[in-house]
Structures are given as structure tokens and as C-alpha cells.
Amino acid sequence: MATFQSLPGFREFYPESLARRNHMFRLWRQTATAFGFAEYDAPVLEPLDLYRAKSGDEIEAQLFSFVDKGGREVALRPEMTPTVCRMVGAKANALKRPIKWFSVAEYYRYERAQKGRERAFFQFNADLFGEPGPEAEIELIALLVQCLRAFGLGEEDFFVRLSDRNLWFFYLEALGLDDVRIRAMLSAIDKFEKLGEDAFKSYIEQFGPLDEGIKAKVLAFLEIKTLADLEQRLGSIAGEKLAARLADWRKLLGGLEAMGLGRFVEVDLGVVRGLAYYTGFVFEAFDRKGELRAIAGGGRYNDLVAKLGGPDLPAVGFAIGDVTLGLLLEARGLMPQLVQASDIYCVVGGEAERKAAFADINALRAAGFRTEYPLKDVAFGKQFKLAADSGAKLALIYGADELAKSTVKIRDLANRSEMEVPRDQVLATVRDFFAGE
RNA sequence: GCGGCCAUAGCUCAGUUGGUUAGAGCACAAGAUUGUGGAUCUUGGGGUCGCGGGUUCAAAUCCCGUUGGCCGCCCCA
Secondary structure (H helix, E strand, O other), X not given: OOOOOOOOOOOOOOHHHHHHHHHHHHHHHHHHHHOOOEEOOOOOEEEHHHHHHHHOHHHXXXXXXXXXXXXXXXXXXXXXXXXXXXXXXXXXXXXXXXEEEEEEEEEEOOOOOEOOEOOEEEEEEEEEEOOOOOHHHHHHHHHHHHHHHOOOOOOOOEEEEEEEHHHXXXXXXXXXXXXXXXXXXXXXXXXXXXXXXXXXXXXXXXOOOOOHHHHHHHHHHHHOOOHHHHHHHHHOOOOHHHHHHHHHHHHHHHHHHHOOOHHHEEEOXXXXXXXXXXXXXXXXXXXXXXXXXXXXXXXXXXXXHHHOOOOOOOEEEEEEEHHHHHHHHHHOOOOOOOOOOOOEEEEEOOHHHHHHHHHHHHHHHHOOOOEEOOOOOOOHHHHHHHHXXXXXXXXXXXXXXXXXXXXXXXXXXXXXXXXXXXXXXXXXXXHHHHHOO
């Protein structure tokens, strides 16, 4: 038992788990690149004020923050959004629109670790700046869906819940609620699933009694499951803002439908997303069985770039975490067993044969073939077992017989066939073999 | 930050009402096996029983504290 343990919520990645992590990173990068997003990176340590400015003082309790030796208040980044807003804001005028960026990075939050939640975790982050219309949401939700489908997850495994803070705002406004009550209502709606209908009804009266008719209308709004439902509910309510919003909804869902992704997206106005700075569409991805916490979340944040000192720049973004997605992939058997398989295993007889093998081993490795050999003398029989264990496709046999003839025996470990080639043709023969694979 | 359950080998676990030197399977290593395969058999290494204190002639076992894990609450950017 180790005297020194790793800190709570911080994971150590042994080769097998690092391979799984890299598997995720690889598919995320591949997918984002295919969507035309460019990768960037940024500092792990930031001024504490960056997060205070974005999320308020309460955020500090959830941060790994401290005073550095220069007396600066700093924090390990808990998310990428403020950083990327600063970066984009600083060069907004020089960047081609739309700005489509992504990153894969580690984040740190001082929270109690739970299933699906660690104190240090990785996120895939994608953001699109400079496009105010729902075209941006189409692009991002399509990317989100594809980032999950790339692992082999299907519509039976996950779905995206789509909501809209603007729609709520305009709707509640049309129902006659003032600004303060609208905000209270949004926070209540966020808790609706947990509270249940009765607790919800009393919760929303914390700023005073509320007309039963309004309560009923809010609850009915939460029932909405499709665009047709939404159009029907809003049909009786006049208002330019609501009409424009409805047009955006049609465009967004129509676009996703046209991409063939309609079956992955559900209208669910119960999604409001926390304290957030979100200003329009918001969305979250969940596993279908509802066993895990959110796989991904995001939305529009049109005010944040300006709030952090940049120009007015509309933006939409989302993040996928590695922890919950990892759990889902494990549960669905979609996390491949990524063993480090060799290409070639060299079976060596003794010291003289080893020296002969070394020259070839180095040449094979320089040519990019993953080549292994026993570091110390091992019985021949055991070496073939080691060769099989290594996952190598070929065994190169350097024995006394071969050395005498200046040849090497090459064994195809899959079909157990063997051939003998002159030493100077080993590399060429191996190249041919792997080229033909 | 709050509450519940848990902690024995790298992993999964056994360990009787407190009683000799804490065990098994898997994994790892060596041998059987000096030229051909994921097998088998034999052997071996590996433990401050999470850590600290207490009760006792005697503690893996009982008590207290602490650290860590899992689950839930708060939060979830």
C-alpha cells in the first residue's frame, strides 16, 4: 500500500487507461477536423478574476485557487469558455468568420468526486464565434452528435435534449412576468425534474403568489416534445419576438433533420442549464437509459466575449467530458481493448545471434515497425510464447543455423507458415508483408 | 460543505465467539523445456490487514479518530 496516495478525484492513467483516453481524444480530433474546426490550446493556470468575471464570486468555492509567489490570485482552469472568449476577443477583427475552434484539455474543479465526476477531467470543447443565427447551432449539434456516433454509439444509446432560454424569456414575458420573476422561474424550471410537480408549484411562489393559469401554462410548456407541439402552444400568443424565435427553431430542427440527425434530437424545455451565461438555445446530451449524468452540454452565449473585454461577438459552444462518456462506452462494450501490439518479435538464440539481430532490429525500428526482442537469454520455446503474447504478426528467428547461413527465418504467427530469407533482404521482405496487409 | 456504506497481496475475495508464522484464485516471475505458440504441472516473489490511537494476556477481528473509495444531498460552468 503506497504511503503517498494520489489526491482525491485525480486519476492515474496506466497504459491501458491511457490507451482508452487516447482513443477518445483521437476520435474527437478526427471528427472536429472533419467539421472544419481548428485545434487550439491555452494556459492551465489563469487569473482568478477571469472566472469571477464570468460566473460571480460563488464560483471560487469550486475552484482550485491560490495565491502564487508573486502575490497573484490564480486558479487552475475549471473550463475553457472564458479563456477561449478572451483569445478570440483579442484577435476578433483578424480572424476569418465563422471562427470554428476546438480543444482537448484537462480541467480542475474543487468538488466532491462522484460517479461520473472527478476533480480533474478532460473535455472536448468546441465553439463557433461570429454567427448569430441558428446555422451555428446546426453546425455544433451536428458535431456533438457525430463526436458520439464516432464511437459506435447510436440513437438507442444517447440523445440530445434541446431547449431555449430566449424562448422561455419571451414566453414568460408574454405571460406578464417581470424580470425578477422570470429569472426565479428559470431556476425553478431547472429543478423541475428533481422537485416534481407539487414541490415545483410551491417553489415558484417564493417571490409571491402566482396565478394558477400561469402555473398551468408553464407546466404545459414543459410537456412540449416536438416542434408541432411548440407551434401549437405559441399559436395563440402574439408577439414578434416569439414569432422570430419560432422561425429559428424551424430552421435549426429542419437543418438537423436534413442532416439525418433528427432522431438524435428531442425538444425538452426542461433544460435550462444552471447559473449560466447562456442566452439562447441550450442543449445537453444524455444516455438513453438515464443512468448517467450529462455526457455533454452547451449552448449560445452571445454576451460573454464582450463581458470579458472583447467586441460584441455571438458564440455557441459545447463540451463533452471524458468521464461520463468513458462510463457509457464501457457499459455498451464500445471501449476497445487497446493492447500495445508489436509488429515483429525477434527470437534470438544466444549472444552471437543477438548481435546479428541487433543490426536488423534497429533498422526495422527506424523504418517504423514496432519491434521487440527478449532483453535477456530466454529458451526458444518460451520466446515463441512471448512472441504470441506480444501480439506481433511476424517472428524473426535468429538461430545458430540461420546465422551460419547468413539468413533469417520469418514466421507468420497467424498462419504459422515460415520462410527463410537472406539477411540483407529482411527489411524488404517485412515491408512487403505489412504493405500487403 | 453535509449524510450513509466500505477499506485484507497488483486484481477479485476468504479469514469462525478476539487466539500460533494472515490464506485462495487470477496476474507476475522461475523451472519442467538449448529450435516453434496463448496449455499443463511444480516452485517462487509479493502484506505495517489504509493510517494513528485505545481496550485486552492477545486485535485483520472490538472502540475512537483520521485518510481514501463508493453512493446520495448541495453544486454541476
